Amino acid sequence: MNRRTIFRAGAAAAATTLSAPAIAQGRLEWRMVTAWPRNLPGPGTQAQRVADRITALTGGRITVRLFAAGEIVPAFGVFDAVSQGTVDLYHASGQFWFSRSRAAAIIGSFPFGLTNGELISWLRYGGAQERYEELYARFNLQPFICGNSGPQWTGFFRRELGGPEDLRGLKMRAGGLIGAVYQRLGAAVQQMPVGEVFQALQAGTIDGAEFAGPWSDGPLGFGQVARFYYQPCGQEPSASLETVIHKPRFDALPDDLKLAVRLACESMNEEAIAEWDHRNPLALREMVERQGVQVRAVPEPVVRALAEAAWAVMRELREDPDPLNRAIIESYIAYRNRAVEFAGRAYTPTNAGRALLPWT
Structure with missing residues (x-):
């Protein structure tokens, strides 16, 4: 699939009308909006799978219809649309919501923070899930983590990077809090939906861009105009995806449907991680061999x-005046430090040993 196929699919879906009632013969019809182009490998395809899974696990008592970014709600408008009850649920990443909550953005992704496995451990066993739900309840939202890209690639650049000085004045598309990091180093950061990035690179409006990893990045065509593709360096150890539901509608469900919706969302987490781990190496090889992308460390x-x-x-974020945001951030820092210490004793030497001898 290439970027033209992705955006043609979105245009066709946008031409449909919203004539179905919210309730039909005792069954609910929910509209899901997303922050992604329709069928974008990774977040776009996985959002559709979440929608289909909710429909399947509820036995059709809830039917979910997906609308991609821009079809009825702009990519960065999905949070407010669901909060206000204009639509029923969204699929996006918490890293986009810094203006609403610093803690929400950190749960989405933080540079040199938690990996995907560590994030889920923190949420499920470190007490963070309850605070995550309490935070979103302020906005009439019920959140579920439903996927993770794993280590994000540093991005595509028109010119090679030699040192930190090359970041000063660099026009960079960087989503979430990694953008704040680049800004601190002198880059001119622009936040824009991923569907707008290719044209900005092509027009020279930006000099570089990051999004996810090879499987998702390749079809977007960034490497056609920015050949140098820098691999991960810890700058985003993971980036979580979330399905978030208008809380009054979720709370009104009977217990069996609440459980079905929760399982539909949370079951996608392991599946999404596994899919990215499988598809990223294959996509990277294709980008190098067929598109001429040059990988750099x-x-x-x-x-x-x-x-x-x-x-x-x-250090600035942990001074948040809001007690709940501050509690989540402090918990994140403590969990991250413990996880990094253990990883240095377990995963780092394990991976170093595996890399010693290629099996050829």
């Missing part, structure tokens, strides 16, 4: 500068 001085800037940003 991020220079160590750039990694260090990003890490130092990330910690500076976190």
Whole structure:
């Protein structure tokens, strides 16, 4: 699938009308809006799977119809649309909601923070899930984590990076709090929906862009105009996806439907991670061999500068005046430090040992 196929599908869906009632013969018809182009590999396709799974696990008592970014709600408008009850649920990432809550953005993704497995451990066993739900309840929302891209790639750049000085003045599309890190290092950061990035790169409006990883990035065509593709360096160890429902509508469900909806969302988490891990290596090979993308490692001085800037940003965030935001952030920091210490004793030496001898 290429970017033209993705956007043609979105245009066709946008031409349909919304004539179905919210309730038909005792069955609910929910509208899901997303922050992604329709059928974008990764978040776009997984959002559709969540919608289909809710329909299946509820036995059709709830039918979910998906509308991609811009079809009825702009990509960054989905939070407010569901909060206000204009539509029923959305699929996006918490990293987009910094203006509503610093803690929500951190749960979505934080530079040099938690990996996907650590994030789920923190939510399920570290007491964070209850606070996550309490935070979103302020906005009439019921959230569920429903996927994760794993380590995000640093991004596509028109020019190679030599050192931190190359970031100063760089026009960069960077979503979420990684944007705040780049800004601290002098980059001119622009937040824009992923569907607008290719044209901005092509027009020279931006010099670089990050999104997810090879499977999702390849079809968007960024490598056609920005050939240097920098691999992960810890700048985004993970990026979680969330399905979020208008809370009054979720609360009104009988217990069996609440459980079915929860399972439909949460079951996608492991499945999404596994799919990205499977498809990313294959997509990367195709990008290199067929599209001429040149993979680069991020220079160590750039990694260090990003890490130092990330910690500076976190020190500012932990001063949030809101007690709930502050409690979530402090819990995140403590869990991250414990996880990094253990990973250094377990996963780092394990991966180093695996890399010693290729099996060829």
